[in-house]
Amino acid sequence: MDLVRGRYTRPDAVGEVTHFQALATAVSGTVGLGNIAGVAIAVTLGGPGAAFWMVLAGFLGMSTKMAECMVGVKYRKVHADGTVSGGPMYYLRGGLAEIGRPRLGKVLAASWAFCILFAAVGTTTFQANQATQQLVGVAGDGGFGTMLAENRWAIGIGMALLTAAVIYGGIKSIARATSILVPFMAITYVLGCLTVIVVNLENLPSAIGQIITGAFNPEGVTGGVIGALIVGFQRATFSNAAGLGDAAVAHSAVRTDRPPTEGFVASLEPFVDTIIICSMTAITIVVTGVWQRPDAEDVGGVTLTSDAFATVLPWFPYVLALAVFLFAYSTILAYSYYGSKGSGYLFGDSKTAENVFKAVVLLFTVIGAAAALGPVVLFADSIFFLLSISNVLGLYFLARIIRRDFIGYWTKLRAGEFERTDRPAVQRREV
Template sequence: MKHIRETRIAASAAGLSLLAGTAGAQTLDETINATFASATGWFVNFIFAPFPGTSFPWIVAWLVVAASVFTLYFGFIQFRVIRHSIQLVKGDFSDPNDAGEVSHFQALATALSGTVGLGNIAGVAVAVGIGGPGATFWMILAGLLGMASKFTECTLGVKYRNEYEDGTVSGGPMYYITKGFAERGKPGGKVLAALFAVFCILGSFGGGNMFQANQAHQQLSGVLGEYPGWITGVVFAIIVFIVIVGGIKSIAQVTEKVVPFMAILYCGTALIIILMNIGNIGWAFGQIFAGAFTDMGIAGGAVGALIQGFKRAAFSNEAGVGSAAIAHSAVRTKEPITEGFVSLLEPFIDTVVICTMTALVIIFTQQLIVDPETGRYVMDEATGRIATIDGNSGVGLTSAAFASAFSWFPYLLVIAVVLFAFSTMISWSYYGLKAWTYLFGEGKTQELIFKLLFCFFVIVGAAASLGPVIDFSDAAIFAMAVVNIIGLYVLMPIVKREVESYLGRLRSGEIRKFA
């Protein structure tokens, strides 16, 4: 979730309960929960611990500070090359004979499918419900900064990937930390790479898999009526296996169709609602900017808005976590920097576009209750959050905001959640697979073992309520960021040389569109 992209934290804050399918499963759940929580609670608490006297998790600061450093170090690269990035996605500079397995667009779609999810729907509503409209401003800012982190890690992912005789490739932080540290004469590369791989596998089974299956089942059972979760799990597991057994090419062929469909469906609906309420535009943006810098009755005032906005962006787009670098490493290119340029579009689409659309719909439809006499938000004393129409929060708040214009939207939301969950699972299966083969070696047998394990956990996730297991998985996902960003700091001079070399050749005309 980093999702937390799709994290239990966002879900629990959104008021979504993880229910067991049977009484027997619930007893087993409770046993596992108690045992696992006692063993791993310290790790979860450490990763998500706030700075003393605040509610600002240090891991969010770790991500945002890194994004700011990379933005300054590379001279605001995310704004300088945006036009060229779009040209690369379109395939204007693509040579089909280059090494790699997927196109720039397919790599981008695969990585996006791993980050776009429930956090864009429920997590944003939580952020706005706690931090007010001002959280939207800080969320956008953090998303723009995160583009530089994504650029850095995905450039390195391609530069240090392994290319095999059969045309397949393997890349990601495991490889660039190992090879890059050795190249620069820095110690500890292999240890850090192994740590990253372990965290990635744990994250793929939990936040990237079980949580997604569980939330998809809860949404489906809400519409279809209660039924055993294992049924949803088996159906999902079969479909997921059919897709992932074909490797990254098969995954990319699915994500390049599903992701644009999801984005257009969701953002298109949001845009229509915004246009229907266009008369509120001045008031809405006034609320966003005022809330970002002043106290509007929100708990924590402007600082509270900043914390919620930064947290949502960091948990949503995973910039700096290193997961997307694994997907982007599979791209067909001989210029590593080109995939860095493509990847920086990812936080823009995920956070600046999709997350912002959710926030704007909530604000434009005036779901948050304002005191007409003072202009300040009314607080719900029971929850400590902004009071909302009908007391909605999380995914319920987003659903109510959309339903205020389209009564059928809750049904569309079910489709969106199921698609988001499915796309996240198939992307994270690839991330976990590459971490698995890094530790246990390349080979068809090793790959099949991981894919079967992954599909088994799809069934477990849909059928059971394993709260602490998911919490630990989410912590593992952000532990990936601790390791990855250390690597990025060490290797960013290498990326800078790549930038200067490529842009110099592009300006001189040496690099031209591929005919």
Template sequence: MSAALSAQPAGQGVVESIEETVNGVLDPVVGVFASIVFFSVGNFPLVVIWLIVAAVVFSVYFGFIQFRGFKVALEVVSGRYSSPSDPGEVTHFQALTSATAATVGLGNIAGVGAAMAMGGPGAAFWMVVAGLLAMCTKFVECTLGVKYREIDSDGIVNGGPFKYLPVAFKRFPRAVSAALTGFFAIAILLFGVAGGGMFQANQTAVQLREVTGGETGILGGPVGGLIMGILIALVVGLVLIGGMKSIGSVTEKLVPTMAIFYIVSCLIVILGNADQIGPALGTIFTGAFSPEGISGGFFGVMFVGFQRAAFSNEAGIGSAPIAHSAVKTRRPVSEGFVAMLEPFLDTVVVCLMSALTVVIGGGLVFEDAMAEYAETGSSPDGVLLISEAFGTITGWWPVLLAIAVMLFAISTLITWGYYGLKAWHYLFGRGRASDNVFRSILLFFIIVGCMASFGTIVDFADAALFCCAFVNILGLYILMPVVKDEMRKYLADRKAGTLHELGAETDEDLARIRAEQGNA
């Protein structure tokens, strides 16, 4: 045994050996698969072009409803037009926070820093643009998720792409339709276990280990990883057992709290250097149109921003409609309006806060990261850039950032566990024994993820996830006239002053619903 290996904590060498073996065996297969999924035109992956073009098409087709309907979205999510008797499992707000829990996290924190190191400050401008366009994609897919959902006799909702894709593809041969929807479900399942489960657990363990003394601390080594894995698995397992209602109850508290903490932290850095806000915004704007030293120039920085935004908000992937379909409503398009807020929050608000924080507080670390990427092409660690900026508040503030990132990762893990469960239901059916098999698989990978990363498996799951975009968006194109019809009727009812969003078809219905609201 080598001296290096013998100096490691007990069991560490075995874990690393297994990890290297698994990654080594799968590397060639995953490399081919990823090269197909992320086939690039120039330096821009085709899947990202597919997502951005769809966002533009939907925005034009629906008359930029993300801007015209923003006030409607705020009114609906507030519960103003909701009734306790509406069918579904969770409120509009809980559905929004559950779906946002799967997207707000490392992509909006580390992803922004990485994008700006690769594309300069101007990349943040294009992330915001992409986020604004993506709002319409979420509007379309989440309306359909509710439109074609089914509610069991026990009140459990089954919705999302597993229900609307078969409708969209019914004009295809049955075998083709089943294959496309089945492929979508398999990809969601893979990412829910490996990407949403193992990767997020790994990142959570890294953050916990970092704030408890690193590898030599109380949670260092494989034993520490095992302990963290079991604890995280217990938390996730208990929440998942409660179903969507339990997830909504957790995320409606966790997501806003963490988001507020993160935004307030950014504002402390930004407002503490108020004289630099104008120059920082100017740097971001000018960098978007006249980048210096960036590969590809104008198009290079735009592509970096669009790509990171697509990876951040998951609009068009088909994951968010699974959570949104559980909402309590009688009008599917009402949840489409609520879903628009998701990219606005995670890609416009959070990403812009992150960008300003890095430009103002990143200092030499930010400059060094850009220089290193330009020289070596190595992907920068975006969390370090945010942490450096937070360090300007006080030396221990980055510890709070580590805790926030950890909680974001756990909320993402919980929501993706739910997505994976719904995919499992589509493929293998629903039942107590079947559900327990899935939960056991997920919890096992959570524990494994805390001990070893198996990066190749996660890369495979990541590629599988973005395969979903090709299938899902094809279905959205076919069904977008259905969404437009729903939107027109809904807006006409609102303009006429009727309360059809409450399901009031008669005066008696209206009186009953008003009485329910008064007693709620």
């Protein structure tokens, strides 16, 4: 937490954004519709016990996220103009070359960079589609609702314009936007969930009991595997994305000369995304009992969560609609950056290639809002699986370097070699 607050940041460190801004940008890509829809689907498929296994997966994912973001900073490329390019394509190429596997590193790096292009486009189209769907849904039938339903493309154009206003400013512009959006949208959603839970407080002990006991019966374990692994991996960008490596692209831009520091910061992502926000969704769905609807598997995850919100007040789904829109918008911002960096890498760190890809993202934002996306989503799911293969294989080979660097940093920190930058000047001279 002190690292996030900048209390160990050296003023002369190389980078473009603060620890908090890097964290906010990466969280904006992980805190998405999966926290709303994905959790509801997992609970519907496997019962309340699935939530327990999702939280456990998030806890273990903190280590993976820590490792990939540390090497993201360690092997990043700082350009002459001070901008930074980093992520799996750079640490797979540079790190594996360092341990004597340059050919494998180049193959894995190119594969990851190629796949992130499609992953970013698929994510953009899906997020735009689901945000539009939620807005149309809460608007209702007739009048304004009918107008929105018949002109979904207009919502897409609006989202595209909002996206363009941010992404062409690079990581600094994206980080400024997400550092405001992420806290606001997370707090808004969590407060909404807490309100539902408080209104249904008499059901809370029973709900917690169902989650814990359901985790250790055959149905709960099966549901947990389905929810945490199948849904979690397929919807990884909508969960904590640990193991995919995409967040390392954002974290690589941080201002630091000590790569392990960003690893510690990045470990907070799965904690916030899964342990806090996904848990809030799960408890909200279980405590209201909406997961037991006969048609629960057919209505969709967002609808279930919306129904849970509606148990408080008829207009409360509007709070959820705001959260869905912000989650979708912030995820589009993050993935436009990830995809542009992948495009830049494939074309020799070309800024032109990055800008062209951003234009493609804007186009698919409009397409996503207006079209049905079943096949696109299935294709994107497969691409994310390929991302994880390239990234996790690389992390396996780099494990010795990762372990060495983290232990070295932790030893120096415990020995007092790193002073906090918020200390008074006199005390700092004494140290």
